[in-house]
Every structure is written in structure tokens, then in C-alpha cells.
Amino acid sequence: MESITFYGITLSGQIYFIAFICLAVLVFYTYTSLKKKGKSFNSDASSLSSSLILTTPHTICDSINCIRCSRNHEILQLALTRLSYLSESDKYTKNDLKYLSKDIEKSLACIKEKEKSLPSKKHDSSQHSTPAVFQMFGLKDQELWSIKDFPALQILNQHLYDITCEFQHLYDHFLTDETVWKVNSTNKGRWEIAHLINQGHTTKVAEMCPVTYQILKKIPYFLDNNLFGDASYSVVHSGTDISTHCGSTNIRLRCHFGLIVPPNECYLKVGEKICHWKENQVLCFNDAYAHSVHHNGQKASGMRVVFMFDIWHPDVTESQKQILNYAFSS
Missing domain, CATH: 2.60.120.330 (B-lactam Antibiotic, Isopenicillin N Synthase; Chain)
Incomplete structure (x- = not known):
């Protein structure tokens, strides 16, 4: 078959050149897609790893209503909001409201900190209580x-x-x-x-x-x-x-x-x-x-x-x- 020269490239060569460009675009698109999915997978894996800090395998559940596995942040934030509505009165003393609010804030911060820690650090002590959601400070601590x-x-x-x-x-x-x-x-x-x-x-x-x-x-x-x-x-x-x-x-x-x-x-x-x-x-x-x-x-x-x-x-x-x-x- 006779070749035709076009801009210095033979027709048959031009076809190969176009095919090469298309292949390169396809490879690049596939690579970037996989890279994005890889980031998503790593992020999901990181989140799962973090959740293991708070709960051991048997306590991880798929219930969206579980206050320990799914709703720990939510219930602490809601508790803080509710306490902000309470007015200081004889029924609710100023100190009780103040210290319980601080305990809830500390518990929320503790959960967030644990989620950043290494999974190997979970349950690293049996000498004191380590509640998974809310800790009230000042209570007698014994097994x-x-x-x-x-x-x-x-x-x-x-x-x-x-x-x-x-x-x-x-x-x-x-x-x-x-x-x-x-x-x-x-x-x-x-x-x-x-x-x-x-x-x-x-x-x-x-x-x-x-x-x-x-x-x-x-x-x-x-x-x-x-x-x-x-x-x-x-x-x-x-x-x-x-x-x-x-x-x-x-x-x-x-x-x-x-x-x-x-x-x-x-x-x-x-x-x-x-x-x-x-x-x-x-x-x-x-x-x-x-x-x-x-x-x-x-x-x-x-x-x-x-x-x-x-x-x-x-x-x-x-x-x-x-x-x-x-x-x-x-």
C-alpha cells in the first residue's frame, strides 16, 4: 500500500502516532483515577484504624444508634448544648453545671485525641477506668x-x-x-x-x-x-x-x-x-x-x-x- 506524506509524517505513521497519543491519554486517566481511589481507600482505612482505638473488635457494630461506636461525638455535643440551656438555680448549682460541662468537654477532647493515636495504645492500662465516651472526674475509682x-x-x-x-x-x-x-x-x-x-x-x-x-x-x-x-x-x-x-x-x-x-x-x-x-x-x-x-x-x-x-x-x-x-x- 502506498504511503502519503502529511506534515512530514506518512499516513500510516500518522495513524500510529494518533493511536499512541490516545493510549497515553488513557493510561494517564487510569493512573489519576486509581490514585484518587487510593487516597480514598487510605482515608477510609485510617478512619477504621482510629475507631479501633475506642473499641475492640467485638464492640464495633454497624448500628447507627450505638452511642459508643457511632454516636459518641454526637451525644457529647448534644449534652453540651442542653446544659447551655439550663439556668443557674437552686435546683442546679453553679458548680455542678460548671464542672459537668467541663467534664463533657474533656471527654470529647479525649475521644478526638484517641482517634489520632496509634491503635496499639488502646486499653494500655488496667490500673484505672477508661470510659469510651464520658468520664466524670472526682468519682471513686475501683474495679x-x-x-x-x-x-x-x-x-x-x-x-x-x-x-x-x-x-x-x-x-x-x-x-x-x-x-x-x-x-x-x-x-x-x-x-x-x-x-x-x-x-x-x-x-x-x-x-x-x-x-x-x-x-x-x-x-x-x-x-x-x-x-x-x-x-x-x-x-x-x-x-x-x-x-x-x-x-x-x-x-x-x-x-x-x-x-x-x-x-x-x-x-x-x-x-x-x-x-x-x-x-x-x-x-x-x-x-x-x-x-x-x-x-x-x-x-x-x-x-x-x-x-x-x-x-x-x-x-x-x-x-x-x-x-x-x-x-x-x-
């Missing part, structure tokens, strides 16, 4: 608490049979109902939970377990009408390890009332202290400490079941409770 400090909890001992029966009915007849029972992720094994109260909100499980719910309401220390207050049946199966994690706040203490406990098979580690559940006994601890749960029994040993709920830290005054219930109202 385990004696139930002698909370005599009203004895009402649970009087109703072990009732509470256990309502749990058993709920477990036997509604285990496959995902609106009743949730399966929490764990390192290994299986952990199931049914909330009567979830982040301050009463659920339909409370209606299904009316006796248990009414008993709970009679406990004067119960952390009610507050985002940080929960109550649930917690079931841990044999071979389960719930990895080390910290609760949302130190204004509460977490109580486990033993319903079904395989002897010598399960334990709770809070900070550096190890304790064991017993049936018809309340175990009270500060879940703002790094803690973990372990069920080392065989399948035949059965599951560990506790009724789990939150009470106010005894150092929080009545005035402070009112302010905190307003700031973190559910």
Missing part, C-alpha cells in the same frame, strides 16, 4: 464493689425464680426472633443478649417480662431514663471469649445477677482482678475498666446466664443525677 453498699439489691434474691422463669420463657420461645435476641460478635464462641432497656429506651422485651421489669424499677439506684442505662439478659455459651473492652462511662456501675452459672467454668476479669459469678448473687463492677468475659467449659457444662443492669455510681449526687439525666436523656 469491684460490694453489694453491701447497695442493700436494695436484695430484692433480686427474693425473686430469683420469677426472673429465671421469664428468661427461660423468652429464650425457649423467642430465640429466633431478631427483635428480641441479638447475637453480639465475640473473639470466639457465642454471646446472646435480650434488652429490656437499651440505651435508656424501654423495649418490647420489658412487656414480655413484666415481673423482671417491675423488680428493676423498684431498685432506687437503677440508671433510668438515661442513654447510659441498660438492662438485659446476657447469655454466654461454652467456649466463648469476649475480648477486653471498656464501657461507655464511669457514672454507672454494672451489675450481673447470676441466674444460671456453671460452677468453676466462667470468670470475669476487670482490670487485674478476676471474679466468678454465682447463682442468686449480684456481682457489681465498674465496667469503665478494661474487662473481659471467659467461659472455658465444655458444651455439656451449659451456658452462663445473668440479668445485667446499670446503677448510679454512689458518688454522683442527686443534683448531678438530675443534670446528667437531662444532658443524656434518652
